[in-house]
Amino acid sequence: MTIDQYIAFKLSLGVLATLGLYSVLFKETRFYRFFEHIFLGLAAGYTLVATWTDTLYQVWWQRMMGQFQGEGPKMAEPGYWAYAALLPIGLMGYTVFSKRNNWMSRIPIGIILGMWSGQQILVWWNTYGPQLYSTMQPIWPTNWSSMTKPPAAGLSPEQAAEVAASLYPSQALTNVIFVLTFLAAFSYFIFSFELKSKFLLGFNKLGRWLLMIGFGAIFGSTVMGRFALEIDRMAFIWIEWIQSLQNLRP
Amino acid sequence: MKQNRSVWDKLQGIDRRILYSILMVLTSVPLFITVALPxxxxxxxxxxxxxxxxxxxxxxxxxxxxxxxxxxxxxxxxxxxxxxxxxxxxxxxxxxxxxxxxxxxxxxxxxxxxxxxxxxxxxxxxxxxxxxxxxxxxxxxxxxxxxxxxxxxxxxxxxxxxxxxxxxxxxxxxxxxxxxxxxxxxxxxxxxxxxxxxxxxxxxxxxxxxxxxxxxxxxxxxxxxxxxxxxxxxxxxxxxxxxxxxxxxxxxxxxxxxxxxxxxxxxxxxxxxxxxxxxxxxFGRGSKYFASLHAALGLVILAVVLGNVGMFASRKKEKQS
Known part of the structure; x- marks a missing residue:
């Protein structure tokens, strides 16, 4: 088999699998199920091997056993036998399937939860600290010479730096909308006391509307993503596969 | 009993397989045209x-x-x-x-x-x-x-x-x-x-x-x-x-x-x-797929508009009858 024939064969199998999985759009059939199971089986098998070769073997086994310099007998890296203690701790996780011994599974779970919980303060701050800070936006323009930020083309470096440092009315308006959206969306989650004033109720309602608009935008972005995947499959069939068949021509 | 359905009713009940087929055709055709859209x-x-x-x-x-x-x-x-x-x-x-x-x-x-x-x-x-x-x-x-x-x-x-x-x-x-x-x-x-x-x-x-x-x-x-x-x-x-x-x-x-x-x-x-x-x-994969993405999004917008117009038209008809 030549390399071109191999590529064409490989891509033909890919096309068959694509059609098989897309056939669910028509109806869920055995044809679809067949390819679904092949896909799941391949993924599970690949993951199992990759977890050993790329992770357990290199990160755990080789460190535990150490490494020789070339053919040996000198050690390039000594073995750390303490790594052996990780195996029984890891295996304890599987005792969750035994009614009698499932208490042991709590040991690895406890270690993981303890480590995870201890790190959450830093995680929370790293995630939300800069976001809270960036919410504090200036809302009063510092430069009224133009409604919008002027284009950079043709400006000297000093002028460009001044433009970059100024807040123009259109930007200030954007910041006002941002801060209002933040406060309105935030007010929607006030459940500690009953909102009675008309202003707060209206602001709360505005928050709900803005949240809905936000969810709509997120959904739109998701839809764009799904289309990109479908377009790529079409390109795979109509361009890559057809090209591979054309390469078979003498 | 088979009722006489209006065009709007028919549009709302359009078979999803037809929509999928249209989508596939619409996203496939532009793949053969590479355009550098501004x-x-x-x-x-x-x-x-x-x-x-x-x-x-x-x-x-x-x-x-x-x-x-x-x-x-x-x-x-x-x-x-x-x-x-x-x-x-x-x-x-x-x-x-x-x-x-x-x-x-x-x-x-x-x-x-x-x-x-x-x-x-x-x-x-x-x-x-x-x-x-x-x-x-x-x-x-x-x-x-x-x-x-x-x-x-x-x-x-x-x-x-x-x-x-x-x-x-x-x-x-x-x-x-x-x-x-x-x-x-x-x-x-x-x-x-x-x-x-x-x-x-x-x-x-x-x-x-x-x-x-x-x-x-x-x-x-x-x-x-x-x-x-x-x-x-x-x-x-x-x-x-x-x-x-x-x-x-x-x-x-x-x-x-x-x-x-x-x-x-x-x-x-x-x-x-x-x-x-x-x-x-x-210009690579992005420019090759960008026109197809526009076609797909156009189809969605059209479907949303037709669906909504159809829904309002059907409601209006129901109220009148």
Whole structure:
């Protein structure tokens, strides 16, 4: 088999699998199920091997056993036998399937939860600290010479730096909308006391509307993503596969 | 009893298989027409490109590839563009995956394709060990990210790769990783992702290294929040992000072309400039798919409008009867 024939064969199998999985759009059939199971089986098998070769073997086994310099007998890296203690701790996780011994599974779970919980303060701050800070936006323009930020083309470096440092009315308006959206969306989650004033109720309602608009935008972005995947499959069939068949021509 | 259904009723009850067929035809036809549609890239994409182009050539880029073939339509384009940019800049980089064991094979396929493309253009191949180092897969994305932040030499130190002579050596002996003693020594920490590994990176590496992200449309909304709060230097979202980068690879950012025209200006940051690429392919997967994306989105808008008009028309008819 030549390399071109191999590529064409490989891509033909890919096309068959694509059609098989897309056939669910028509109806869920055995044809679809067949390819679904092949896909799941391949993924599970690949993951199992990759977890050993790329992770357990290199990160755990080789460190535990150490490494020789070339053919040996000198050690390039000594073995750390303490790594052996990780195996029984890891295996304890599987005792969750035994009614009698499932208490042991709590040991690895406890270690993981303890480590995870201890790190959450830093995680929370790293995630939300800069976001809270960036919410504090200036809302009063510092430069009224133009409604919008002027284009950079043709400006000297000093002028460009001044433009970059100024807040123009259109930007200030954007910041006002941002801060209002933040406060309105935030007010929607006030459940500690009953909102009675008309202003707060209206602001709360505005928050709900803005949240809905936000969810709509997120959904739109998701839809764009799904289309990109479908377009790529079409390109795979109509361009890559057809090209591979054309390469078979003498 | 069969009722006489109006056109609007029929439109609302249209068989989904017909819609799928129309979608497939509409997205397939434009694939044969490559058009460079004029576009104003998103600010997040402009910052992404500017950040990547501003990395000093002597600094290594960390490239975390957390996607597989299931999101090739978006992340494939991101990865190809990033490879083209890094190779054009002769930038050394280290590449690895945290999210999926299949991911390394996927980026290796892209690397092979881009290297073949460069060879066909008379450009040199990017060589493992000398120009880049492939570290493969690391399980437990969150744990590995913590470890990278704490001690990158310990995290990657177990990996070995073949040098130019074929001898297996520790990856930190390579010209790519030799200057790295902590993650902050990297010129940029770049993540191409279809999952929440971007959250782990922000949570665990904030303040330690400059970060940017190329992600799918699904991950985009959460990644853009990090961009807004400057936790990420730049973000390229979905297929639009791919096309944005390709557009700037061709025209640069805040840079005048030969005709004196600035094709992409960044009015929010007029002092930021990034030149176009000087070699290799510039318009790739993004420009090939962009027209199809427009066709698909057009179909959705049409379907939403027709559905709503149909619904209101049916309600009106019901009220009248």
């Amino acid at each position: 576009v104003d890239p998103d600010p997040s994409s402009k910052d992404f490109y500017a950040t990547l182009m501003a990395v000093p050539p002597d600094q290594t880029v960390f490239l975390q590839s957390d996607w597989t073939n299931s999101t090739r339509g978006e992340n494939g384009g991101h990865m190809e563009s990033i490879f083209r940019i890094l190779m054009s800049k002769k930038q050394k980089f280290v590449i690895y995956s945290l999210a999926d064991p299949q991911a390394p094979q996927v980026f290796r396929d892209v690397m092979l394709r881009i290297n073949q493309e460069r060879e066909s253009q008379g450009l040199p191949r990017y060589k493992p060990w000398v120009d880049y180092v492939d570290l493969g897969f690391f399980a437990n994305a969150e744990g590995t990210t913590v470890s990278i932040g704490n001690d990158v030499r310990q995290t990657f130190g177990s990996r070995r790769a073949k040098d130019e002579t074929g001898v297996e050596r520790n990856v930190f002996e390579s010209p790519v990783l030799q200057p790295i003693s902590k993650v902050g020594d990297a010129g940029l920490f770049l993540i191409v992702t279809a999952s929440n590994t971007i959250d782990y990176a922000v949570q665990r590496l904030s303040g330690k290294v400059k970060m940017a992200c190329a992600c799918t449309g699904v991950i985009g909304p959460s990644a853009l929040v990090y961009y807004q709060s400057k936790q990420l230097e730049g973000v390229a979202v979905g297929l639009k992000g791919v096309y944005d980068i390709e557009y700037m690879m061709n025209y640069g950012l805040n840079v005048q072309g030969a005709d004196g025209k600035t094709m992409v200006s960044f009015s929010e940051k007029p002092t930021v400039t990034a030149p176009p690429l000087t070699e290799g392919t510039k």
